[in-house]
Amino acid sequence: MKRSTEKKSEIVFLLGGLGAGKTTFLNRLLRTEQVRQQKVCLLINEFGEIGVDGQLIEDSEFPLFELNKGSLFCACVRSDFVSVMSRITAELQPDLIIAEATGMAEPRDLEDFIDASDLRQALQIRGHWTLIDSRHFIRQVAFLRAIREQVYRADILILNKLDLVSAKEVQQIKDVVRSINAAAPLVEARYGEVHDLSGFWRIEHRRLQGDCLQEPPDPVFSRSWRFDKCVNWEKFRQMVEKLGDHILRLKGHIDFGFGPEFVEVVGGEILRRPPVGSVADGRCEFVTIHWRIRESEIDALFHEITESV
Incomplete structure (x- = not known):
């Protein structure tokens, strides 16, 4: 219609x-x-x-x-x-x-x-x-x-x-x-x-005037990762633990050497499940969102985990 x-x-x-x-x-x-x-x-x-x-x-x-x-x-x-x-x-x-x-x-x-x-x-x-x-x-x-x-x-x-x-x-x-x-x-x-x-x-929409709080935006940035290398699981786990609250979110496909998996990180917890759709072995595509950390530090940490297993 x-x-x-x-x-x-x-x-x-x-x-x-x-x-x-x-x-x-x-x-x-x-x-x-x-x-x-x-x-x-x-x-x-x-x-x-x-x-x-x-x-x-x-x-x-x-x-x-x-x-x-x-x-x-x-x-x-x-x-x-x-x-x-x-x-x-x-x-x-x-x-x-x-x-x-x-x-x-x-x-x-x-x-x-x-x-x-x-x-x-x-x-x-x-x-x-x-x-x-x-x-x-x-x-x-x-x-x-x-x-x-x-x-x-x-x-x-x-x-x-x-x-x-x-x-x-x-x-x-x-x-x-x-x-x-x-x-x-x-x-x-x-x-x-x-x-x-x-x-x-x-429920009707309520239009509110003004801001909830007067303060600057959150210092948050995202990174998108695409590469054809397997990720070392133990180093990945240690990296997430080390980042703590500096990694707000991760989601996407990662291959830890056993075929691609759909991986999520939120609140420091790592969730792994079967891939969504068709993903080639060894192919990693995921997004990370970070808070109050330099991008150069993130690059260095992720470089360490992207090694063949």
């Missing part, structure tokens, strides 16, 4: 820290009746140059667009965002656009940005839905402004990964979240699964 040209496309922004479970939640959202009865497009935004999350979308029937060189809330990709959104709204005319933002997204300027462009005639923000990584939230919120901004500007807060924390820790997380945002509904989730998503569509 073709959307009426007089009706604006609505856009939902999926927010949440690095490794909060946004892609898993998105896959579950795409299976709901409320989404499937609409004409939907997807926008996947990643901080690094290698698109990983787009490969993890399970349902290929929805048109998918990617922006992979910075946060879509950052000036560095705003022109690309306007170009992609203009194309989507003009050519595809969807009812709904679901945008999965990078974990470092700071959404405080987005409404003004849309209002200042031609997009205001075709696009309307439906909501900011923020996922919270219960396992790592308390540590991340203490030093990452982006995490606080995402909670502060959320229309819905989704407390994910509850199976990984105790009841006492859950209450601590809720207390911190409510000190930042006391208005948004707070729902619980495990593995990105919410008991009933139908109520999400009844």
Whole structure:
């Protein structure tokens, strides 16, 4: 069914820290009746140059667009965002656009940005839905402004990964979240699964003025890695341990000498699982996101692990 040209496309922004479970939640959202009865497009935004999350979308029937060189809330990709959104709204005319933002997204300027462009005639923000990584939230919120901004500007807060924390820790997380945002509904989730998503569509977007906190942006940068060497597992493990909080995220394919694996690092934890799609033996493609460390130090550390095994 073709959307009426007089009706604006609505856009939902999926927010949440690095490794909060946004892609898993998105896959579950795409299976709901409320989404499937609409004409939907997807926008996947990643901080690094290698698109990983787009490969993890399970349902290929929805048109998918990617922006992979910075946060879509950052000036560095705003022109690309306007170009992609203009194309989507003009050519595809969807009812709904679901945008999965990078974990470092700071959404405080987005409404003004849309209002200042031609997009205001075709696009309307439906909501900011923020996922919270219960396992790592308390540590991340203490030093990452982006995490606080995402909670502060959320229309819905989704407390994910509850199976990984105790009841006492859950209450601590809720207390911190409510000190930042006391208005948004707070729902619980495990593995990105919410008991009933139908109520999400009844929540109106709240437009907030001003910033949550007056402070400079987080000193965060990303690196994209592509090479045809195996990685030494023991040296890799030691490197992650040594980096500690300086490595906020790693995701992508790495070959430790036994064939490629899909590897994730969040909160110092290393997760390994079978590869996504077809990846050649010995081929490594992954993205890392770092905080408060010199790029030269990162280059030196990763050079040490990229040796044949």
